[in-house]
Amino acid sequence: MKLLASAAARVGLSISIATGLYGISFGALSSAAGLDVLQTQALSLLLFSGGSQFAFVGVVAGGGTGVAAMSAAALLGIRNGIYGMQINALLRPRGWRRLAAAQVTIDESTATATGQSEPAEQSRGFWVAGVGVFVLWNLFTLAGALAGDALGDPRRIGLDGAAVAAFLGLLWPRLKGREPAAIAVVCALVTVLGVPLLPPGVPILVAAAVAAVIGWVSHGRASEGLEPDVEPYPEPGPVPRRAPRPGGGEQR
Amino acid sequence: MSLWPWVVLAAGLAYATKLLGYLVPPQLLEHPRMTRIAGTLTIGLLASLTAMNTFSSGQSLGLDARLGALAAAGLALWLRAPFLVVVVAGAAAAALLRMAGAA
Numbered sequence: 001m002k003l004l005a006s007a008a009a010r011v012g013l014s015i016s017i018a019t020g021l022y023g024i025s026f027g028a029l030s031s032a033a034g035l036d037v038l039q040t041q042a043l044s045l046l047l048f049s050g051g052s053q054f055a056f057v058g059v060v061a062g063g064g065t066g067v068a069a070m071s072a073a074a075l076l077g078i079r080n081g082i083y084g085m086q087i088n089a090l091l092r093p094r095g096w097r098r099l100a101a102a103q104v105t106i107d108e109s110t111a112t113a114t115g116q117s118e119p120a121e122q123s124r125g126f127w128v129a130g131v132g133v134f135v136l137w138n139l140f141t142l143a144g145a146l147a148g149d150a151l152g153d154p155r156r157i158g159l160d161g162a163a164v165a166a167f168l169g170l171l172w173p174r175l176k177g178r179e180p181a182a183i184a185v186v187c188a189l190v191t192v193l194g195v196p197l198l199p200p201g202v203p204i205l206v207a208a209a210v211a212a213v214i215g216w217v218s219h220g221r222a223s224e225g226l227e228p229d230v231e232p233y234p235e236p237g238p239v240p241r242r243a244p245r246p247g248g249g250e251q252r
Numbered sequence: 253m254s255l256w257p258w259v260v261l262a263a264g265l266a267y268a269t270k271l272l273g274y275l276v277p278p279q280l281l282e283h284p285r286m287t288r289i290a291g292t293l294t295i296g297l298l299a300s301l302t303a304m305n306t307f308s309s310g311q312s313l314g315l316d317a318r319l320g321a322l323a324a325a326g327l328a329l330w331l332r333a334p335f336l337v338v339v340v341a342g343a344a345a346a347a348l349l350r351m352a353g354a355a
Contacts, residue, residue, distance in 0.1 A: 018334060025339045039259050046263035051298065056262055058301050063310045066258030074265040076297045078290045084273020085281050093274070102271040158347030161321025164305045165342020168322060171298035172329045174291075183292055184299035191300040195308040203308075204300045211296020215289035225291030 003128070008121040012112045012128030019050070019108050020136020022166075026053055027144020029163050032154030033061035037145045044141040048134060049106055051170050052077045055204075058163055064201020072204050079226055083110040090114070090122050104130025174225045179218075183225075187211050317349035 003009045023044065030040040035057060043053045052073035059069040084105045087093075090113060093101045109130035116122045151157055175181045187207040194203030280286065306322045307313050324345035328338040 018336075022336045022339065025336065035255060035259075039255055042259050042263065046260075047266045049266055051294075052262070052266055055297065055301055056259075058305055060255065062304055062308060066255050069255075070258045070262040070265070072297065072301070073262045074269070075293060077266045077269045079294050080266070081269045081273040082281075082287050082290050084270050085276065085278065086273075088274045089278050089281065098274050099271070102274055103267060105270045105273065156347065156350065158317070158321065158343035158345065158350070160305070161318050161324075161346025162339045162343035164302060164318050164321045164346075165325035165328075165339045166335075167298055167302040167305055168325045168342075169329060169335050169338040171295065171302055174295050174298070180292075180295050183295045187296035187299040188303035191303040192307055192313060195304065195313055196311055198311075200308075200310055204297065204304060207300035208293055208297050211292045212289050214296070215292030216285065218288075218292075220288065220292075223287060223291060225293075225295040226287060 003124065006121060006124045008112060008116045008125030009128045011115070012109075012125050012130075013132055015108050015112060015129050016132025016136050019133045020140050022050075023137040023140030024144035024147070025162055025166060026050065026057075026137075027141040027146075028148035028151070028154075029054070029061070029144075029159060029166070030057040030141075031145045031148030032159045033057040035060065037142070037149065040145040041138070041142060044138045047073065047077075048103060048137070049073075049077050049080055050137070051107075054163070054166055054170065058167065059201045059204065061160070061163065062200050064204075065199070068199075068201025068205065072201070072208070075205075075208050080105055082226060083107075086110060087113060087126060090119070091126060101126070101130070104134055106130065106133065108133050177224075179220045180224055183211060183214055186214070314355070316355040317346040320349045320354070321346040 026044070027040055030043065030053075031037065043056060047053055047056070055076045056069045056073040059072050084102060087101060087105055087110060091101070109126050112129035113122045113126035116125050148154070148159070154160065171184060175184060187210055190207045190210050191203045194206050198206065302322070306318050307315070321342040325338050325342040328341040333341070
């Protein structure tokens, strides 16, 4: 098959399987947070961005309001807008393809596409990873939601510990260097200080504001925290190439 | 109140954000401050969510089995375990500590 002969398509496929599988942890956590199977599935089908989905159910699980959950998810999704700009610069999709491309613009598809240097391969990588993750993520979300419903008390099997691990796992790959680690520590402290003083869910938004102010006043690398949270290409491999940024200079 | 309106609104905002990236002029990528804020925001939110899920129960703070989950997940990440293994390590640590009598 021609598609399988493409290196980008193979990478896209393997990343789809790896990412799709952890949809099961999202499904289980979402049902433990009190969302029903339909709501859980709606998040995976329509919102479709792992970090934002975990944020939404994480805030709900902590007793936060719907508006706090929505705000945390929306703020965490802002990076997808930047990915959209990068993919648009690379692939220039038009018409319905652009609408479909937007929905599957996530960490994984962006990382797979920007790691290729040839336009045809960038396109194959983006679509195989994007559509592949979408299909598998949704299937495993359903499996996780049904299993979570059947498992009973989420604390007994440590699902609240799974949520902690999931957020640390999403954060970890973005802590490259001293500065992102410092931002993480400051925002964690702000959250802990805010918990007894503010309604549930609100400390997260205060931490987000602090992070935005740090981004506004400091002068770190422009792409800090924005490297997608996956490394699709084993090292040493093809040199990851970012979208062309006139005047942006070399990123890595 | 039902969560449905917030689920739908969150999904709409997420899609609008993604699509906006395809609609704005590509020259916007030249503004490093914008991408910089998107990056620090991502780090800050994930750190905040990690802290909240580890230390808070509603509006009170405490140390319980979830601290063990955080340590187990950190160890798994340090050993370069894949994401799913990290999540399972966190769940197992919390479940085992509770079996041993931790809160």
